[in-house]
Amino acid sequence: MGLLPPYYLWLPRKIKKILLYRFLFATLLCSWLDYQMLTIFVSVNLFELRRPLDSLTEILGWTLFSVYSSVLLILIRLSTMGFGLVLCHIHYVTPRCFRYNLLRISYEFPIRFWLISSILSTTIASSWLYASFVDLNNGNYLLGGSWYYLMTFGCFCGISYYHKSHERSLRRFPLPIVHLNMMECLLQIWCHHFKSSAKAAFVPTILFALIYWPTMGLLDTTELGGVSTGCFVIITQPQRLFQAWLLATLILAKLHIVRELYGLIMQRPLSLICDLRDLHEYIDISLFNLIWERFQYFICIMRMKPMPINAQRYNLSLPIAMALDTAEIYGFQLLAARDFYAAMSGSLCNKLFEKQFGQRNRYWNEVRDVIMGMLDRFLARMESCLEPAPRIKVSHLLKNKNPKKPGIRSLVKPTPPPRRLCATCRCFPSCQPPQKTWCFCNLRIYLYDRIQSCRNALWDILPVVPQYYSFLYELDPLANLNHELRCGEPLVWILQGLVTMCVRYLKEDKFYYIQNDLERIVVYLLKVEEKLIAAKEMQVRGKLCSSHDHFMMAINRCIYKILFTFGPHLDLIIDDYKLRDTFRRRMELLP
Template identity: 70%
Template sequence: MLEEKVETTGYVPQYFLSLPRKIKKLLLYRFLFATLLCSWLDYQMLAIFLCINLFEVRRPLVSLNEIMGWTLFSVYTSIIMLFIRLSMVGYGLILCHVHYASPRWYKYKLLKIVNEFPIRICLFSWILSTTVVSSWLYASFVDLVDENYSLGGSWYYLMTFGCFCGTSYFHKHHGRCLKRFPLPIVHIDMKESLLQIWCNHLKCSGKEAFAPTLLYALIYWPYMGYLETTEFGGVITGFTVIITQPTRLFQGWLLYTFILAKLSIVREVYGLIMQRQLSLINDSRRLHEYLDINLFNMIVERFQYFICMMQMKPMPLDVQRYNLSLPIAMALDSAEIYGFQLLASRDFYAAMSGNLCSELFKQQCFKRNQNWNELCDVILEMADDFIARMESCLETAPRIKVCNLLKKQVPKKSQLRSLVKPTPALRRLSSICRGPPQCRTPEQIWCACNLRKYLHDRILGHWNRLWLRLPAIPRYYNFFYDIDPLAKLNHELRCGEPLVWALQGLVCICVRSLKEDIFGYIQGDLCRILTCLLKVEEKLITAEEMQVRERGKLCSSHDLLMLAINRCLYKMLFTFGPHLDYIVDNMQLVEKFKRRMEMIP
């Protein structure tokens, strides 16, 4: 079956268009589900904010009825919530793009800042729009009750404070570097995870909001008092507002807490849902590569399942159930979308340590061999690509071009030495300046050319002295323009980080095949796997030598890869060491492996 020609658009990234359809639908479904959870979060926070500010103890039922009406059954709230959701969707899209996009490398810092500037601007715009619209919604309800409009009232204070909150959040969490979603160490139940995220971030945001709220109030209210009266007495009025009206300070603290908690929880929720454990199966990728699933029907089916679960009834038999399980080879062969490949390799290693490996050996002969060949080829191709990219980075000297080997034909000089010393040609000095190209006046004679040269030398000398006396300027210049000799090497190490889990999962299959592979089919590929592991280890050791030579610093991916390779080689040699003569045909490789076995404690 021929592949369809994919047309790119200006709104969808290229890496998403090149994915198989099933992976596309899986990512879209997870993104929509995370967006739905974040929408419920807005209503929850608005209800808490209104209960704290508008609840009256004397008439509790009437207050709750008004709060429910303003929260769920208000046209104004629904319209504002629509804008908040749009901003949140944009924020989530940028977060997912940062997570799934492949790593890029830059020679120096300034080039990285320039290339990441559009993404940072989009991220800051969506964060700021979310905080502005949320502040508008909260401030409008506060303005209904607060009838004190001195120094601009509470509405303008909460609006500006919301903008300050969004700016400070962006500077703290996204200002230095763009971070991906962290890999889950342990997969916990989703309900428990959501409750834990909600409680932890709300508590931490409340503690973190004290200092910014007090600092902003000490700046805002005296400044507004000075603007209103244009006298120094207005500053005292501003401080009086802070002391005599603590309600405004409390409202600002509450607004900062909710906005900070919302932005943090949204990022955690998207990371939790997009990084959920994949459902991997032992099946051929050809059967699932062009399988298309209707996303709307799948959402309807999940909604019916939710209703039946709430009613404690079984699902009807006539309802079609959609399965988003992915073949292992398809999930791992997704180098275009880096974040997904990292998650797939992590889940592959966890699955091969469990029951999925036993299911592979229990399959029928033809199906098992086909699935194993696809899986082994995908992982070894990943390793071969990584080795090839590392070789291009670890070249000690550039290749000699053919054109440099061709010497120019220069006429040979006479071998006879003259008996008379040749006299140099007399240089005729003229006192007349004939312009920069033909000026030959001596330096003692003042002319326009000599004056220009003299001024240039003097200015350059003073500038060099000034440059050395200002240590901050060279420091910033070096920070932005210093070329990192290990930048490309670190980039390739980051791109090869999925091998940390993929190779360990492959080794788990090989180790368990000694007892569970009855027909010994996997043993034919053990030599390839051992050779590949040895090559990867050699490249990583060479990278360490280059680090010492260049006096640079390798990224953390090198340590992870080195640790994973050591584990893989230890397991393979410990398991198959006594049988190396039957597995490996090359005697030189056998000697290498035996020397490597001597290093095992």
């Protein structure tokens, strides 16, 4: 249990099983991808038109029935699983606040270490497996053959992928705006990344060959003539360039596709239902039974038969309140908020309104309490970040600030700083200036001035040093504010879903029980807007993150929906006359 992250241990059992099931399913898809990659590489290198049946038999033997290939494929799967675990950790972990970049670098160092280790282990094992089939037929071992060349080039491809995809920042999985069919998504991902990887692998293949083969020729002969031998290999053996290009294409495509696969599966839409969370809090689903049920479902689809009724016991549905109340796992809460907004725009809102009065009231109260609690915590954190600076006393300003215009004397007589003198300095007569006296104090001042001048000269000679220093230690005055905005980004979707529910209740709700909370919802919207405007005024001190723009767009959309829908009914809905006046003034500004 110590190897698991804390946010996973705090989750309800049902959410744990959902995440574990999705991770295993994504890993299974990556395993099928390994067989596809191996089949492509082996077919290109071993297939011969003169003996097609023998070639196909040999290809199937090396791909499916070889102990050597199976062992290396297990190593590749373990490395791929480690790569997926690191990607999932980056996605689900809660954002951290870093006052300066050195803290961020020190926090990300172990994550980046495991990330590049998993990438390199995947590329090394894949290169080892692919390079084993290069010299089986008509092997040419000039300058060490192609095995070392492909192994080295595979590691180079892994480092190049890390440099291009993960160097600047650790990115989460993108949030799906529209959920498409899974088979269409898989086919689109496969084709897109193979085409892009084939184009991206062309230039590195040429450059690496121009460096590797002349260097190997020089090391093999220890003479300059070895360079010409390496160039001769490049010109006379283009199949080595083709094999390296194919290897780079497969490795780059696999690394990109693996990330897309884990993002696609882990970000699949959640099955939200209108139910009480207490009924699902301690439900423990057997993972084996769940996988067996999914396998039966797949078999029934292939046979075009309905699923047996007695087998439909294990489902992955979640109550709305349970899915939204997952602040400890940020990526999952963001997905739940997005699905909540989509559900309130779809049929789930109709199911809520179709419930009986007593049941529906309990469901609504539970969802409302979760959302209002999130809003209270968000507003409290924003208030702590937006606290005004303490006012400076006037006397302090008069004492410490010089007059802006010359010729105007200060209102307070400046007091000279006390001079610290040693016992030797106090012994000299007052007529003799202490600066011309050889004592310990003057020597200390002299050495301090010399050190400062040397440091400034070194600073001018090495301009890179202050740049790196400012990059690592420059404080971000809006770090806490941006951190709270990122942590509260699920509210961007939750507020829109909540307002959508309020808008639909006007036509579909027969009991009007949401009306009692409508004024409270409107007050929360205005409070959030007030905090966002105050945060925008602090932009002169630094740069706000993109979450602020998302919040502003969402809150404006929510307020305008409320105004357009409930504008004619303000007197019946809102009792506070100040709030009614505020909304009337806002309605006058509408086009």
